[in-house]
Amino acid sequence: MYLRCYDEVKGLTKDLVQIPSVVKTSGEAHCAKWIYNYYNELDYFKQNPEHLMLQQTLNDEIERYNTISMVRGTKGSSNRTIILMGHLDTVGVEDFGDMEENAFNSEELMKQLRNLNLGEDVNRDIDSGDYMFGRGALDMKAGVAGQMYIMKYFSQHPDLLDGNLIAIAEADEEDNSHGIISALKILKEWKELYDLEYIAAINADYSTPYHEEDENRYIYFGTIGKLLPSFYVTGKETHVGQAYGGLDPNLIVAELTRNIELNTDLCDESHGEVTIPPISLKQSDLKPGYTVQTALAAYSYYNYFTLTMSPKEVMDKMLDIATLSFDNIVNFTNNSYKTYCEKSGHTYTRLPWVTRVYSWEDFYNELATIHGDRYTVYIRNFALDLHEQNPSMDLREFSMKIIDESWKKWSDDKSPAIIIYFSSLYYASIEISGQDKQEVDLIQSVTKAIHFVQDYTDKPIVKKMFYPYISDSSFMAISDDREGLRALEGNMPAWGTKYNHPIEEIKAINVPVVNIGTYGKDGHKITERVHMKYSFENIPNITFKAIKNLLG
Numbered sequence: 001m002y003l004r005c006y007d008e009v010k011g012l013t014k015d016l017v018q019i020p021s022v023v024k025t026s027g028e029a030h031c032a033k034w035i036y037n038y039y040n041e042l043d044y045f046k047q048n049p050e051h052l053m054l055q056q057t058l059n060d061e062i063e064r065y066n067t068i069s070m071v072r073g074t075k076g077s078s079n080r081t082i083i084l085m086g087h088l089d090t091v092g093v094e095d096f097g098d099m100e101e102n103a104f105n106s107e108e109l110m111k112q113l114r115n116l117n118l119g120e121d122v123n124r125d126i127d128s129g130d131y132m133f134g135r136g137a138l139d140m141k142a143g144v145a146g147q148m149y150i151m152k153y154f155s156q157h158p159d160l161l162d163g164n165l166i167a168i169a170e171a172d173e174e175d176n177s178h179g180i181i182s183a184l185k186i187l188k189e190w191k192e193l194y195d196l197e198y199i200a201a202i203n204a205d206y207s208t209p210y211h212e213e214d215e216n217r218y219i220y221f222g223t224i225g226k227l228l229p230s231f232y233v234t235g236k237e238t239h240v241g242q243a244y245g246g247l248d249p250n251l252i253v254a255e256l257t258r259n260i261e262l263n264t265d266l267c268d269e270s271h272g273e274v275t276i277p278p279i280s281l282k283q284s285d286l287k288p289g290y291t292v293q294t295a296l297a298a299y300s301y302y303n304y305f306t307l308t309m310s311p312k313e314v315m316d317k318m319l320d321i322a323t324l325s326f327d328n329i330v331n332f333t334n335n336s337y338k339t340y341c342e343k344s345g346h347t348y349t350r351l352p353w354v355t356r357v358y359s360w361e362d363f364y365n366e367l368a369t370i371h372g373d374r375y376t377v378y379i380r381n382f383a384l385d386l387h388e389q390n391p392s393m394d395l396r397e398f399s400m401k402i403i404d405e406s407w408k409k410w411s412d413d414k415s416p417a418i419i420i421y422f423s424s425l426y427y428a429s430i431e432i433s434g435q436d437k438q439e440v441d442l443i444q445s446v447t448k449a450i451h452f453v454q455d456y457t458d459k460p461i462v463k464k465m466f467y468p469y470i471s472d473s474s475f476m477a478i479s480d481d482r483e484g485l486r487a488l489e490g491n492m493p494a495w496g497t498k499y500n501h502p503i504e505e506i507k508a509i510n511v512p513v514v515n516i517g518t519y520g521k522d523g524h525k526i527t528e529r530v531h532m533k534y535s536f537e538n539i540p541n542i543t544f545k546a547i548k549n550l551l552g
C-alpha cells in the first residue's frame with residue numbers, strides 16, 4: 001500500500017513553519033505545545049492519555065518542551081519498539097534582514113526571493129512550484145510533519161503493528177541538544193514501565209544534493225560524529241621592543257591552525273566515505289585590551305568530524321600535531337633570532353624554548369599529584385561556582401576558564417605549554433555495519449522500503465552509511481569502548497559540572513539509526529527550501545514501509 005499523504009503532510013508542514021520556533025526562544029515551547037495538541041485531539045490519545053506527554057527539558061536555562069507520544073500495536077504480543085525522532089527548533093532568522101517578517105511565510109518569501117534574482121538554481125526552483133520555502137521547512141519541520149502523519153495513521157490502525165512506535169518531537173537540536181538528552185530519560189522510564197525492547201531509531205533530518213548536478217535522494221544509515229579538539233596555549237610575554245625575549249602564544253596557535261585546518265590526513269574514512277577535514281572555529285588570545293606587551297595565553301578550537309575514530313584516537317592525533325607545531329615554532333624563532341643576530345652583529349645564543357605538550361587529563365593529573373586534594377577540590381568548586389554564577393556561559397569558554405585557572409593558580413612550572421582538551425558536546429558517530437541482528441533487520445527493512453517507493457519517483461534513492469551532518473541521532477547509541485570514553489571524560493574540563501554525556505541513558509536505548517529525512521536545498525540559508533513531492537509523500541512512505549517490514 002502506498003499512502004496518499006501529500007496534502008496532509010504539506011498542510012502540517014505549513015502549519016509548523018508558521019510557528020516560529022527559533023532555538024533558545026519561547027517559540028520552541030509554542031511549537032511543542034502545538035504538536036502536543038495535535039496528538040491530543042486524536043481518539044487514540046484521548047483513550048490512552050498516558051501515552052502522550054509534554055516533557056519540559058531538564059537542567060535547561062530556558063523553558064522548552066519535547067512532545068513524546070507512543071502507539072502500542074495490537075497485532076501481536078511483541079514489545080519491539082521503533083523510535084521516530086525529529087527536532088522542532090530551527091536556526092535563527094537574522095540572516096533574512098528586512099525580509100525577516102516573511103521568514104515563516106513561504107508564498108510571500110518566494111515572491112521576495114524571486115525579485116532578488118538570486119541565481120538560476122533558486123529562480124528555477126521557485127518557478128517550478130516543486131518547493132516550499134521558509135525557515136525550518138527543510139530543517140526539519142517537513143520531517144516532523146511526516147512523522148506526525150505516520151503516528152496518526154498507526155494510532156487509527158494499531159492492529160497493523162506487532163510492536164510499538166514512539167515519536168519524539170524534540171527541542172534544542174540546533175544548540176545544545178537539551179531536548180533529546182531529556183527525552184532519553186523518558187525512553188528509559190517507558191522501557192522499564194512497559195517492558196519495551198528498542199530495535200531502531202528513525203530520524204527525519206534533512207538531506208541535500210552534494211553538487212549542482214546531483215539528482216539523487218539519500219537515505220543514511222548511521223551518523224557522523226563530532227569532537228571539538230581545543231588548545232590552551234601559554235607563552236612567555238615580552239615587550240614589543242624585546243621580541244626575542246618572549247614566546248608569543250599567538251604564533252603557536254597560528255601554527256596549530258596551519259597544521260590542522262583542511263589537513264586531509266586528519267579525515268576519517270570508512271565504508272568508502274570520507275569526512276570533511278577539520279576547520280578552525282575560534283582563534284583568540286586572552287589579552288583584555290591593547291598594550292605593547294605580547295599575550296600571555298591564547299586558545300583555539302577546531303571542528304573535527306569522525307566516522308569510526310574514537311575520542312582517544314583524535315586526542316592522540318592532536319598530541320602529535322601539537323608537538324610538531326611547537327617544534328616548528330621553536331625552530332622558527334631560533335632561525336629568525338639567528339638571522340637577526342647576523343644582520344645586527346650580535347652574538348647568537350639558542351633561545352630557551354622547549355616543546356611542552358599535555359592532554360588536559362595529563363596536566364590535571366600532574367597538578368593532582370603535586371597538590372593532591374587541595375587542587376582537585378579547589379578546581380571542582382571553581383567549576384561549580386562558575387556554572388552557578390552564569391549557567392548560560394558558553395561551554396567552550398567555560399572549559400577554557402577551568403584550564404586558565406589551573407594554569408595561573410596551580411602550575412608552578414610556567415614555561416610555555418600547549419594543553420589539549422575537548423570542549424563541545426560529544427556527538428558520537430554511529431556505524432551500522434550489519435554486525436548484529438538489529439542492524440541486519442534495519443538495513444533489510446529499509447532497503448526493501450526504498451525499492452518499493454523507488455517506483456513512485458523518477459530520482460534515484462541512494463543509500464549511504466553515515467548521515468553527514470551533526471544531528472540528535474548521535475544520542476541513540478554508543479559504540480566507543482571504555483578506553484575511548486575515558487579519553488573523552490578525562491579530557492573534558494566541563495565533565496561532571498556543566499556537562500555530562502548521558503552514557504547510562506544511551507546504553508539503555510542503544511539502537512541502530514537510520515535517517516529517512518526531508519530533501520531540499522540551502523539548509524540554514526534564507527533560500528532554505530524543501531522538495532515537496534519527495535518530502536511530503538515519498539519519505540513518509542519509506543518510513544511507513546520500513547516500520548511495517550520491522551513490526552508488521
Ligand SMILES: [Zn+2]
Pocket residue numbers: 087139140173205206
Ligand atoms: Zn536539522
